[in-house]
Structure formats: C-alpha cells, structure tokens
Amino acid sequence: MIGNTEKSEVKVDEQKNYVEVKKLTKKFDTIIAVNDVDLTIKKGEIFALLGSSGCGKSTLLRMLAGLETPTSGHVFIDGKEMGSIPPFKRPVNMMFQSYALFPHMTVEQNVAFGLKQDKVPKNQIRDKVSEVLKLVEMSPYAKRKSHQLSGGQMQRVALARILVKSPKLLLLDEPMAALDKKLRTQMQIELVDILEKVGATCIMVTHDQEEAMTMACRIAVMDQGYIIQIGPPSEVYEFPNCRFCAEFIGSVNLIEGKVKDINAETVLIESSIHENNLEIAKTGDCTIGMEVSVALRPEKISVSRDKPEGSVNWVKGKVEDIIYLGGSSTYYVRLPSGKKIIAMQANLKRTIHERPTWEEEIYLSWLSQSGVILTS
Amino acid sequence: MRAKLENTLKKIIPRGRSIVIAIPFAWMILFFLIPFAFVLKISFAELQLAIPPFTALTKLIEESLHIKLNLGNYLFLLQDPLYINAYISSVKFAFVSTMLCLLIGYPMAYAISKSSPNIRNILLMLIVLPSWTEFLIRIYAWIGILKNNGILNNFLLWLGVIDEPLVILNTNIAVYIGIVYGYLPFMILPLYTNLTKHDDTLLEAAYDLGCPPWKSFLTITLPLSFAGIVAGCMLVFIPAVGEFVIPELLGGSETLMIGKVLWQEFFNNRDWPVASAVAIIMLIILAVPLAIFHHFQAKETL
Numbered sequence: 001m002i003g004n005t006e007k008s009e010v011k012v013d014e015q016k017n018y019v020e021v022k023k024l025t026k027k028f029d030t031i032i033a034v035n036d037v038d039l040t041i042k043k044g045e046i047f048a049l050l051g052s053s054g055c056g057k058s059t060l061l062r063m064l065a066g067l068e069t070p071t072s073g074h075v076f077i078d079g080k081e082m083g084s085i086p087p088f089k090r091p092v093n094m095m096f097q098s099y100a101l102f103p104h105m106t107v108e109q110n111v112a113f114g115l116k117q118d119k120v121p122k123n124q125i126r127d128k129v130s131e132v133l134k135l136v137e138m139s140p141y142a143k144r145k146s147h148q149l150s151g152g153q154m155q156r157v158a159l160a161r162i163l164v165k166s167p168k169l170l171l172l173d174e175p176m177a178a179l180d181k182k183l184r185t186q187m188q189i190e191l192v193d194i195l196e197k198v199g200a201t202c203i204m205v206t207h208d209q210e211e212a213m214t215m216a217c218r219i220a221v222m223d224q225g226y227i228i229q230i231g232p233p234s235e236v237y238e239f240p241n242c243r244f245c246a247e248f249i250g251s252v253n254l255i256e257g258k259v260k261d262i263n264a265e266t267v268l269i270e271s272s273i274h275e276n277n278l279e280i281a282k283t284g285d286c287t288i289g290m291e292v293s294v295a296l297r298p299e300k301i302s303v304s305r306d307k308p309e310g311s312v313n314w315v316k317g318k319v320e321d322i323i324y325l326g327g328s329s330t331y332y333v334r335l336p337s338g339k340k341i342i343a344m345q346a347n348l349k350r351t352i353h354e355r356p357t358w359e360e361e362i363y364l365s366w367l368s369q370s371g372v373i374l375t376s
Numbered sequence: 377m378r379a380k381l382e383n384t385l386k387k388i389i390p391r392g393r394s395i396v397i398a399i400p401f402a403w404m405i406l407f408f409l410i411p412f413a414f415v416l417k418i419s420f421a422e423l424q425l426a427i428p429p430f431t432a433l434t435k436l437i438e439e440s441l442h443i444k445l446n447l448g449n450y451l452f453l454l455q456d457p458l459y460i461n462a463y464i465s466s467v468k469f470a471f472v473s474t475m476l477c478l479l480i481g482y483p484m485a486y487a488i489s490k491s492s493p494n495i496r497n498i499l500l501m502l503i504v505l506p507s508w509t510e511f512l513i514r515i516y517a518w519i520g521i522l523k524n525n526g527i528l529n530n531f532l533l534w535l536g537v538i539d540e541p542l543v544i545l546n547t548n549i550a551v552y553i554g555i556v557y558g559y560l561p562f563m564i565l566p567l568y569t570n571l572t573k574h575d576d577t578l579l580e581a582a583y584d585l586g587c588p589p590w591k592s593f594l595t596i597t598l599p600l601s602f603a604g605i606v607a608g609c610m611l612v613f614i615p616a617v618g619e620f621v622i623p624e625l626l627g628g629s630e631t632l633m634i635g636k637v638l639w640q641e642f643f644n645n646r647d648w649p650v651a652s653a654v655a656i657i658m659l660i661i662l663a664v665p666l667a668i669f670h671h672f673q674a675k676e677t678l
Contacts, residue, residue, distance in 0.1 A: 066583075067584070087583040088583045088585075088587055088588050092584070094581075094584045096580070100577040100580065100581035102578060102582075103578075117585055118586055162584075
C-alpha cells in the first residue's frame with residue numbers, strides 16, 4: 001500500500017505535467033530497447049517520439065499503454081503511478097500501426113467495443129458511436145466490415161474507436177505509416193484538428209520527421225534507446241544539440257573545425273575545408289583548441305556570384321549539380337578541398353541566366369547566427 | 377478462316393488449367409462416383425443366393441425393358457428399430473466425441489499456436505507422430521491399456537486409488553476414449569492452422585480498449601477461430617459416425633454403431649442390398665453436416 005499522503009503529494013506536484021516518465025528502462029534479453037528515459041508531457045499537448053526503426057520509440061509507447069512491462073522506472077499518468085496496472089485498466093488508448101480493427105465486427109461494432117467494456121448503457125453507446133463516426137466522417141460506412149474499407153478509412157475507424165472512450169491520453173503508433181503520401185499529408189492536418197477539437201493529450205511515434213514537425217507541439221528525438229533531444233520542432237531543427245539530431249532532421253552540412261578564438265558573442269573556428277575561418281554564434285560551452293563541427297542548414301547558405309565582404313563565413317566552390325524544385329533550387333557545390341556543400345536558394349528570379357549554373361565558380365556565405373556549433 | 381480454325385482448336389485442345397482440374401475430377405469419378413453408383417444400384421436390388429448375391433435391376437422380357445426398383449430395403453430399415461437406433465447412437469457417439477475432442481483440442485491448439493517457433497514444431501510433431509503407426513495397431517494397444525489387468529488398472533491399483541479393477545474395456549467409455557484418441561489430431565490441426573494466423577495486436581487492441589484477457593478470448597479469439605472449430609468438428613464428426621474399428625475392438629455388446637451394423641450386414645448376413653441401403657442412408661446423414669461445413673468454408677474465404 002502506498003500512503004494516501006504520498007499519492008496526493010505527487011498529484012499536486014505533477015498537476016501541470018500530465019504524463020511523467022522517470023528513469024524508464026526496458027531490456028529484452030541483452031538488448032536495451034529503452035534506456036533511462038525521463039519525459040514529461042503537458043495536458044493537451046501533441047508529443048512526437050521521433051527516431052529510426054529499432055530506436056525504442058515503440059517500446060516506450062507500449063510501456064505507456066501497459067503492453068510491455070518496464071524493467072525499471074516509473075510511469076505516472078495524471079499523477080497516478082501506473083506500475084503494474086494492466087492495459088485494460090489504464091486511462092490510455094492506443095492506435096496501432098496496423099489499426100488492429102476487429103475483422104469480424106462492423107465499423108460500428110468496432111467503435112462500440114470499448115464502450116461496451118465500460119458497461120455504458122446501450123442508448124448512450126449508440127449516441128456516442130454515431131457522434132464520433134460523424135467527427136471522423138465515417139457515418140456512411142457504419143455497417144461495413146474492415147476489409148471493405150480503404151487504408152484512410154480504416155485509420156479513421158481506428159481513431160474513432162479510441163476517441164469514443166475519451167481517454168486521458170492517446171497513443172498513436174506510426175499513425176500514418178500505412179497511408180500513401182498524399183493521403184498522409186491530408187490526414188496529418190485532419191488528425192491534429194480532431195485532436196484539438198477533443199482536447200486530448202497525445203503521444204505519437206513516428207520515423208517521419210516531416211510528420212512529427214507537422215503534427216507535434218514538441219518532439220523527442222530517440223536513438224538506441226536514449227532520448228537525445230526534446231523540444232519544439234523549430235528548436236530541434238534550428239538548434240540541434242548533436243550531430244545525430246542535426247543529420248536526422250532535415251539535411252545539413254557538417255563542417256569540421258578547431259576552435260581558434262572565443263569572443264563575447266561568437267566563436268572563431270578554423271575549418272579544415274577552406275582557408276576562410278568560420279565565425280559562429282556562441283552556444284553552449286567550448287574551449288580553445290576543441291574539435292567541433294558546425295551544422296549549417298542548406299537553406300541558410302546563400303549562393304552568390306559576387307565575392308562576399310570580410311574574411312569569414314564564406315567559401316568559394318564550383319557548382320557540381322543543381323536540383324531544380326520549382327520554388328527553390330538545391331546546389332551541390334564542390335570546394336577546392338573536395339568537401340561538398342549543399343545550399344538551397346529560393347528561385348526569386350525567373351530566368352536561368354540570372355541563377356548560377358553548372359560548373360560555375362560561386363561564393364557560398366552565411367550569417368554567424370545561422371550555424372550551430374556541435375561539440376559532440 | 378484461319379482465326380476460326382484456331383478458335384475451334386483452342387476449344388478442342390485442353391488448356392493447362394483444365395488438365396489440372398481434370399485429374400482430381402477423374403479420380404473422384406473413378407473411385408467415388410462409380411462405386412457409389414454401384415452401391416446405390418445394389419440398395420434397390422433384392423437378396424438372392426447366388427454370385428453376386430443380389431438381383432439385377434433391369435430385365436429384358438419379350439423385347440420390353442423392365443426396371444424393378446425394390447424399395448423394400450429402405451422400408452426394412454425404417455421398420456426395424458435396430459437400424460434407427462444404430463443411426464441415432466452413432467450420431468450421439470460422434471457428437472459427444474467431437475465435443476470432447478474440441479474441449480481437449482482447442483486448448484492444445486491454442487497453446488501450440490502461442491508457443492515459441494522452435495518448440496511449436498516439436499509439439500506439432502508430437503501430435504502428428506502417432507499417426508505414423510497404423511491406426512489398427514494403436515487401437516489394439518488401447519485394449520492392453522484398458523483391460524481389467526491392463527496398464528491403467530494396474531497403475532491405479534498400485535496408486536491405491538481403486539481397490540478392484542475398473543471395467544472400461546468393452547464399454548461405451550472405451551469407445552469414447554478410442555474415438556477421441558484417434559481423431560484428436562484432426563481437431564487440433566485445423567484449429568492450429570486457424571489460431572496461428574491470428575494477429576496478436578487484435579488482442580492487444582482489445583486489452584487497450586478495456587477488455588480483460590479472458591473476455592478478449594471470448595469476444596475476439598473465439599469468434600475469429602469459428603471457421604477452424606467448424607472444420608475440426610467436421611473432420612472428427614464425419615468419420616466418427618461411420619467408425620467401425622473402434623466400436624468393434626473396444627466396444628461391448630451394448631455398443632451400437634452403424635459402422636458395426638454395416639459390417640455385420642455385409643459379412644455375417646451377406647445381405648448386400650440391405651447393407652447398401654444402410655450405407656446410402658449414412659451418406660445422406662453425413663451430407664448435411666458436410667453442406668454446413670462447405671457453407672462456413674465459403675464464408676471464411678470470402
């Protein structure tokens with residue numbers, strides 16, 4: 001028995017943090033799937049666990065649902081320790097990657113299943129089911145079975161099935177993985193709309209960074225069982241805290257170098273790729289002589305035919321490849337040192353002649369605030 | 377002109393598909409339909425002391441063809457309560473045995489389908505392996521186990537559970553034991569094939585929606601395995617109705633089964649027409665559950 005006082009203490013403490021994960025670890029035989037994870041999620045937040053396959057994100061989600069037992073650590077939901085509470089008694093509902101619709105039941109019966117378990121009166125079940133089917137725009141398909149539905153429709157039913165229970169916490173395991181790209185973008189926005197409408201707290205797992213950035217308020221990047229960085233999408237993108245995050249989300253140029261001088265606001269870095277030094281805004285701590293890499297997003301690099309002023313933050317190279325994307329073009333520029341830099345430029349001018357072309361010697365430059373110094 | 381010729385040729389020369397279908401088709405006609413027609417014919421004949429021991433159905437008398445269908449055999453089956461009782465008793469034996477097989481087989485099939493892949497094959501092997509020994513020999517072995525001074529009684533006496541040997545052999549209980557033992561693999565295998573296809577995430581989804589495991593089994597696993605249950609039951613029920621060896625070897629004088637009656641009619645009474653009528657009626661009784669079986673099978677493949 002845990003004393004009541006202890007419980008209520010936790011409740012007051014965690015009032016703002018709806019979900020709290022403390023030192024959660026899961027081992028399968030010798031593999032550590034989830035390693036010492038700490039996480040807090042606020043009420044009404046859409047939170048994304050982002051990582052490549054096998055990074056432990058799904059295992060973490062399944063532990064929240066109670067489908068896996070943690071090796072050690074604690075999960076609190078709404079201030080209540082989940083401990084050994086079985087999945088069917090948790091205030092949590094999960095949408096499975098395969099949707100896991102019951103094939104022998106109609107859409108209606110699938111959605112009503114959860115309510116039946118809670119012994120909700122029949123007429124209420126009927127009302128709630130039709131209401132939620134309307135919300136996900138599946139009312140005309142209520143009598144169909146799952147094999148008569150398309151992927152997008154199945155996803156809506158799976159969502160309706162968990163929304164109807166008005167759970168405190170929604171868990172979505174790769175919600176869009178089974179959909180084709182066009183439908184995916186559409187459903188991402190719709191899903192966020194629906195979640196905001198019902199005001200649910202939601203944790204989703206995805207390997208698709210675009211999906212995470214479209215849908216989530218905050219993102220946790222996971223690798224090999226660890227959470228590497230947590231933050232809003234813009235923060236994770238603009239200020240990655242390590243090479244893995246920088247490379248995993250979006251494309252990035254990583255320039256190796258050695259810290260030469262540290263000023264009040266900037267750090268001077270002697271790079272191995274060009275005779276010009278880099279002057280990058282100071283973030284975190286670094287010392288003179290330290291080996292660092294500078295992360296530069298392609299869209300932060302400007303491409304020009306004119307030589308930039310000053311002696312820092314620009315390099316000269318030859319255009320090796322151009323990928324024309326309509327709204328923008330991506331330039332692959334080879335420096336004399338052999339290093340390849342990717343730069344993206346909005347196509348403001350219409351004619352080709354006004355833009356750099358193949359084999360042309362051009363200048364790449366950036367602002368000191370554009371780069372991020374990565375020490376690890 | 378040429379196109380026309382090619383078309384006719386295409387119609388005449390069988391394609392690969394029709395050849396593949398034709399082989400089992402021919403097999404069924406040769407070894408099922410034709411013998412069945414013989415039996416049907418004999419069932420409408422009359423007994424006579426000759427070789428063969430039945431009359432011909434057609435006769436040419438003064439240039440007119442006489443067909444004589446004798447319905448007496450069927451009427452005889454209805455009049456003598458022995459046959460009706462034997463049918464009812466056979467169906468009862470088969471039904472109870474099928475239910476017992478289901479009760480024993482379902483948990484076994486379920487356990488095998490849930491076991492780890494390397495153990496699973498061993499367990500399946502253990503189910504199938506006994507059938508490598510001849511059926512008759514295995515049923516004979518049960519005589520040694522069940523008889524008064526057999527293995528089972530000696531073991532129970534040694535344990536001190538009983539003071540005098542139980543009479544099991546030559547009773548209906550022995551027949552049930554024999555049928556359940558003999559046909560259990562036919563229940564387990566289709567059930568296993570069905571259960572092993574189940575998606576475990578469905579159960580996880582059910583738990584997640586607030587359904588405890590025992591209830592998830594009843595609402596998810598059981599309905600989804602219905603086709604397997606029907607298949608297993610049919611595979612046990614149909615041969616069990618006509619079972620002859622087990623009641624003959626393990627059953628007693630009280631054991632009444634239609635397979636045994638059939639045997640006696642053919643070999644003891646040498647009344648082929650009545651025996652044929654018995655066989656035809658049995659086939660009709662079995663055709664009903666078979667039709668049900670096909671109905672469900674068609675439903676599953678949908």
